[in-house]
Amino acid sequence: MSKQLCEKIWRNGEFINWADATVHICTHAIHYGSAVFEGIRCYELADGKSGIFRLREHVRRLYDSAKIYRMEIRFPQEEVIKACLEAVRVNRFKACYLRPIVYRDFGPMGVNPLKNPVSLDIITWDWGKYLGDEALEKGVDMMISSWQRNTTNSTPSIAKCASNYASGALIKMEALSNGYSEGIALDAAGMLSEGSGENIFVVRDGVINTPGIGHSILSGITRDTVMRLARDMNIPVVERTIARAELYTADEVFACGTAAEITPIRSLDKITIGSGARGPITGRIQKAYLDLVTGKSEDKWNFVTRV
Numbered sequence: 001m002s003k004q005l006c007e008k009i010w011r012n013g014e015f016i017n018w019a020d021a022t023v024h025i026c027t028h029a030i031h032y033g034s035a036v037f038e039g040i041r042c043y044e045l046a047d048g049k050s051g052i053f054r055l056r057e058h059v060r061r062l063y064d065s066a067k068i069y070r071m072e073i074r075f076p077q078e079e080v081i082k083a084c085l086e087a088v089r090v091n092r093f094k095a096c097y098l099r100p101i102v103y104r105d106f107g108p109m110g111v112n113p114l115k116n117p118v119s120l121d122i123i124t125w126d127w128g129k130y131l132g133d134e135a136l137e138k139g140v141d142m143m144i145s146s147w148q149r150n151t152t153n154s155t156p157s158i159a160k161c162a163s164n165y166a167s168g169a170l171i172k173m174e175a176l177s178n179g180y181s182e183g184i185a186l187d188a189a190g191m192l193s194e195g196s197g198e199n200i201f202v203v204r205d206g207v208i209n210t211p212g213i214g215h216s217i218l219s220g221i222t223r224d225t226v227m228r229l230a231r232d233m234n235i236p237v238v239e240r241t242i243a244r245a246e247l248y249t250a251d252e253v254f255a256c257g258t259a260a261e262i263t264p265i266r267s268l269d270k271i272t273i274g275s276g277a278r279g280p281i282t283g284r285i286q287k288a289y290l291d292l293v294t295g296k297s298e299d300k301w302n303f304v305t306r307v
């Protein structure tokens, strides 16, 4: 059995003990992937307090994902925001990862989910550096996956649905078994999409490029933060279609996500990207991001919610 991650889990309006947070094998989500979730980070701030980064936006995306799958969440967004803050307090974390998950619970068997009740749990745990301790500084080696992302009219990538992560797991397992940290997938047209859990940015001649929403990506909240920070630093940002080969000839490539933060990609398919180290623009964005999330720089967008 895996180790216990936290003391209490918020379930449908109350905190329950870790050991009681079980589900029945006939839970719809287990059979049919009918769950939508979020991944949020709470950081220890410069003043020693804790702050959750972009909590409102994550909760909003959770409701957007649920809406796409016709799941009705029985609580207003404000209550879920409060429950996330309470989950950090109750479990006495300074810094942690939060995983609110909305799922079709035990009810009738069969694909049709409409009669299954919708539950909402919030889990918290300590999650260090997602792609390894040295990743943020030295960068990681990635590969282009042989698996492509689903098209937007199969399972839509802007909904953070559990079923999307079946594809994510294929990408991740292929990468790991070939000795890479992560895989980057192309979309059905063969153009750059995203990693199994990160959005991708490609830097060339001082311009930051990233695929648009039409390329089977999750509309990442870190991606949005990166674009704001770059524009603030007068670094041009362009959302456009990016061909696979452009990645190899880029000056810098980096991945971003709540879990991965800002991770430089030093090689792709064993081709060195730029100088093979964290590039100057990646370094500036990474520092600005980490300063913002940890309260070391001015929070002009009011992105940090203090616990």
Ligand SMILES: Cc1ncc(COP(=O)(O)O)c(C=O)c1O
Pocket (backbone or CB within 6 Å): 039, 168, 194, 195, 196, 197, 198, 199, 217, 218, 219, 220, 221, 222, 223, 256, 257, 258, 259
């Ligand atoms: C498939 C996928 N793309 C991108 C991201 C990055 O999104 P965010 O920055 O909102 O964490 C994630 C992480 O949740 C993801 O799972």
